[in-house]
Amino acid sequence: MKPLIEAVELKELDTYIYTLIDARGFGNSRERYEQGNIEGALYVDLEDLALHPEDAAAGGRHPLPTVEEFAVLIGGLGITPDTHVVxxxxxAAANPAARFWWMLRSIGHQKVQVLNGGLQAAIDAGLNIxxxxxALPEATIYPLTQGFTGTASISEVEAAAKDSNRIxxxxxxxxxxxxxxxxxxxxxxHIPGAINVxxxxxxxxxNRYLSPEQLKANYEKAFGDVKPEQVIVHCGxxxxxxxxxxxxxxxxxPGAKLYVGSWSEWSRRDLPVATENGIIEPGDKFKM
Structure with a gap:
């Protein structure tokens, strides 16, 4: 199953064979959902996809919940391992939709796709808004066979950023x-040694993803001889x-890892920071 689904493809699917999730975050996301959502969509907020730490230095601003908490969340949406989730x-999938996709894939869920272009693509294609x-479906118990996979710790990131065989x-x-x-x-x-894409x-x-061919060409150019499995990706x-x-x-x-803590964790730790003007050593970070 390809990771992205086009709005015209979604329009042709029988609504009884998939579960549609409206995953929004930041600001008045619930209000935006209530003001207009794709018919049949169940709401999930970004805050449902993360813990709420008192100190972002220990895991960042949006650390993962426990896998058990996530299983309860998706079970409450009626999702089973056989459910086709859209x-x-x-x-445009730049925030919680991609996070929800990644979290499902990380625990081994196979049948999950993200709507290319998001809500606007659905509107343009004439889906019912x-x-x-x-109403929530009957809750299920989602059976866990593994925890979240494909993550990188801060120590792995630190080592990888210094390794010419990793990115x-x-x-x-x-x-x-x-x-x-x-x-x-x-x-x-930024993290010293990290590249910016x-x-x-x-x-x-x-506002839709580039074609698979264009994406592949762009990232193969960025990776050079480094395999995707040796790549770590992070954001804020x-x-x-x-x-x-x-x-x-x-x-x-596929195969790149996610550094969940990302810049929000790294920048709060006793670690160097790089800028266009050079390296800021740990002891000087908060003197500026």
Whole structure:
């Protein structure tokens, strides 16, 4: 099953053979869902897909919940291992939809796809948009066979960023990577040794993902001789990075790991920070 599904394909599916998830986050996401969602969609908020730490230095701003908590969440949506899940958001999959996709794939769920272009693509394709709230189905117990796989610890990231045989990709916008601005975390910059491939380069002018062929060409150029399995992807807090992991899967280049803590964790630890002006050593980070 390919990672992305087009709106025209979704329109042709029998609604009884898949579960549709509206996964939004940030700000008034529940209100936006109630103001217009694809008919039949069940709501999931980004806050349902993360813990809420008091200290982002221990896991970042959006650390993963326990796998048991996630199993309860998806079981409450009536999802079983055999369920075909289609998920979308109103950010063209740049935020919670890709995170939800990655989390399902990480625990071994096979039948999950993200709507290419998100809510706007559904509107453009003429899918039914409603203000009605879909009733939850009968809850199930989702059987776990594994925990979250495909994650990288902060120590692995630190080692990988210094290894010429590995690549750490920072998917944030280039001004944040360069340390020119930082709207969310305590200090601007990036992990020394990480390269910058902004997530929005995965998308075309129509706010949909590039073709698999274009994505593959772009990432093979960025990887050089490094295999996808030797790549670690991160962002600010482990959400938007999933957009790039989805792009890699669509390109036929699976295997990269997610650094969940991402910049929100790294920047709060006793570790160096790189900017366009050089390296900021740990002892100088908060003197600026």
């Amino acid at each position: 998920v979308y958001d109103d950010k 409603t203000t009605e709230i879909s 750490v990709i920072d998917v944030r916008e280039t001004p944040r990577y360069l340390g020119q601005t930082e709207p969310l975390d305590l200090i601007a910059g 902004p997530y929005n380069t995965n998308m075309g002018a129509d 807090s482990g959400v938007t990075a999933c957009h790039t992991l989805l792009a890699l899967a669509q390109a036929g280049l």
